[in-house]
Amino acid sequence: xxxxxxxxEAMARFGAAVSVITTDGPGGRFGFTAxxxxxxxxxxxxxxxxxxxxxxxxxxLLTNAVLCVNTLAxxxxxxxxxxxxxSVDQDERFAAGHWHTLQTGAPVLDGAVVAFDCRISQVxxxxxxxxxxxxxxxxxxxxSHDGLVYFARAxxxxxxx
Amino acid sequence: xxxxxxxxEAMARFGAAVSVITTDGPGGRFGFTAxxxxxxxxxxxxxxxxxxxxxxxxxxLLTNAVLCVNTLAxxxxxxxxxxxxxSVDQDERFAAGHWHTLQTGAPVLDGAVVAFDCRISQVxxxxxxxxxxxxxxxxxxxxSHDGLVYFARAxxxxxxx
Numbered sequence: 001x002x003x004x005x006x007x008x009e010a011m012a013r014f015g016a017a018v019s020v021i022t023t024d025g026p027g028g029r030f031g032f033t034a035x036x037x038x039x040x041x042x043x044x045x046x047x048x049x050x051x052x053x054x055x056x057x058x059x060x061l062l063t064n065a066v067l068c069v070n071t072l073a074x075x076x077x078x079x080x081x082x083x084x085x086x087s088v089d090q091d092e093r094f095a096a097g098h099w100h101t102l103q104t105g106a107p108v109l110d111g112a113v114v115a116f117d118c119r120i121s122q123v124x125x126x127x128x129x130x131x132x133x134x135x136x137x138x139x140x141x142x143x144s145h146d147g148l149v150y151f152a153r154a155x156x157x158x159x160x161x
Numbered sequence: 162x163x164x165x166x167x168x169x170e171a172m173a174r175f176g177a178a179v180s181v182i183t184t185d186g187p188g189g190r191f192g193f194t195a196x197x198x199x200x201x202x203x204x205x206x207x208x209x210x211x212x213x214x215x216x217x218x219x220x221x222l223l224t225n226a227v228l229c230v231n232t233l234a235x236x237x238x239x240x241x242x243x244x245x246x247x248s249v250d251q252d253e254r255f256a257a258g259h260w261h262t263l264q265t266g267a268p269v270l271d272g273a274v275v276a277f278d279c280r281i282s283q284v285x286x287x288x289x290x291x292x293x294x295x296x297x298x299x300x301x302x303x304x305s306h307d308g309l310v311y312f313a314r315a316x317x318x319x320x321x322x
Binding site: 001002003004006007008009010011013014015016017035036037038039040041042043044045046048050052071113114116122124126127128129131133135136137138139141145147148149151152153154156158159160161 | 162163164165167168169170171172174175176177178196197198199200201202203204205206207209211213232274275277283285287288289290292294296297298299300302306308309310312313314315317319320321322
């Protein structure tokens, strides 16, 4: 078994898109930055998000049973930092962007390179984290075509060919 | 609910590292290309891989209960194409790379930007796919520092800053 620090060093070599995961409903409006997101199946369209159980957004996400994966565009690094900062309160995070809703009521970010508006369909507990599976109810393609990835502890821009 | 084609168009805007997932043991030596891989927790170091149940590697992976996530370096696009090609047989795929083993016996690719040698710890079924959770038994950092991501239906190089 490898230790935590060694694993983190290795994962720094694994490039990943940066998304702000949002939710709203009876559990309140919350959002956080995540890179542990991936597609599961296209039938029915389903993705997953790994959420630390100590994350403030964890319980609201499960209570609301909806989420939006707002995949950040190249010019949205500031939102990644704000929503990734444990000490920044939720109102301050949301004040930094413009938001609307699609079908589920979860906040959808103007200018995201793509946004997946989802209903939670299934959860699995794995050690410290909950893996949340969510079916895509609606989609938004942003006007920006360039993506943002995190790799080797830095942001990189992906230019659309 | 969004349809399959619309969902695929949207996911094309979600950049992802490209890995070759390998396994070996009583179920045989198999490998395939995957971008649906992400970190779950660092305590204990655990990642996940989403595998279509129709994938030839699906049953061998579960039988062997070990896998290696070989995250490709910028100069390894050819391996992504070979291991992603449903019609290319397994011997031909493996012949295109050089391999060794670490702890579990799963094939580890020389030159991968990073390789996670894992034991399967848990699985969850989600529609057409099995989500395989795996604990990291050993790691390899490659000599190459530049990563490969797939975005907007093209390969992109991530240069280490």
